Amino acid sequence: MPHRTLQEEERSLWTLFGTFFKIGLFTFGGGYAMIALLEDEFITKKHWLGRDEFLDMAAIAESTPGPVAINSATYLGYKLAGVPGAAVATVAVSLPSFGIIYAISLFFDQFTALTVVAHAFQGIQVCVIYLIFSAGVRMLKALERTPLNVGILLVVMACMIAFSLLAVKFSSIAFILLSGVVGVAVWWTGRNQKGGR
């Protein structure tokens, strides 16, 4: 990272804060939508990062646990201004959400106590199930049809629905970790077979 004077450091932290605050305030639709906005802001407008580095960031943000938006903010903040930059960017991108949702939560119960609003929310609840399903279908379409993918997908889906109907408690966390282990096992056996020939 290039050496900066204290003044420059301060200015860049404020700019970082401002930029991420703005992004947190204006992105709808979560992390993936945010990546497009970040690209526009950091590469096209400000030239703070190269495209390759940005693509690396996107790959890491999407494949590590946690919210994609937070992952991107922490990574870009660190690249631009070290650990303080990471902290500033992460706080800045979360603050608008926190403020807006907290304000809504103060009035939400009174709001939904109105009959008309309650009816509207009954309709909205149906829509949310549709939205979750269509997010799943979108991700399904992006998934390659390999035996490993199809196998894990079908087994996890069948187990999860069956366990839920049979009221068997089994955490999603276990499914995630087990699937990761299956991925490693398949890779490991494939590699050993190749090595044996």
Next chain:
Amino acid sequence: MLWQLFWTFLEIGAVSFGGGYGMISLIREKVLLHGWLEETQFLSFIAVSESTPGPLAVNMATFIGASQAGAAGAFCATLGVVLPSFFIILLIAALIHNLLQYAGVNAFLSGIRPCVVALILATAVTMGLSSLLGVSTLADTPAPAWQGIGILAALLLLRFGWQRWKGKAPSPIAMILVSAVLGMVVYH
């Protein structure tokens, strides 16, 4: 309570892959397990989180935290969901930036990717079974909620109609607004 909120969301932040939607199945499990929210409340919370700006995960954490323990609860839950990301990314950016080039790591992620899609789809199916057909477990007698099923049918018609007409799916917020109006009419 604050500790439990913090800890629950820390766990969710540390093991959820695939962003906000990937997190929903985990959050739903925890929230129902602790008895923090009913399924319908949870669905309303998702709708509000989806139609306000910012990361879905942060919105959900703030909302659930606030509903259980006010401002302090909102803070603890949000901090919990953000912290694992923060440290994992710092670790990767600072020390092991070629983490994704290790074949073993890639193999682990290649197993997780289809799993996350399965979790999202299965969660939507179980939610649909319980709130539209009244079937949470096999012991339940089906009690179809015809109004809800009607709204779902209308939303699907709208989605595919719009797709044919405009060439793309309508935005989630547009769908939420339409379903709100449908709800007001149907449940009146």
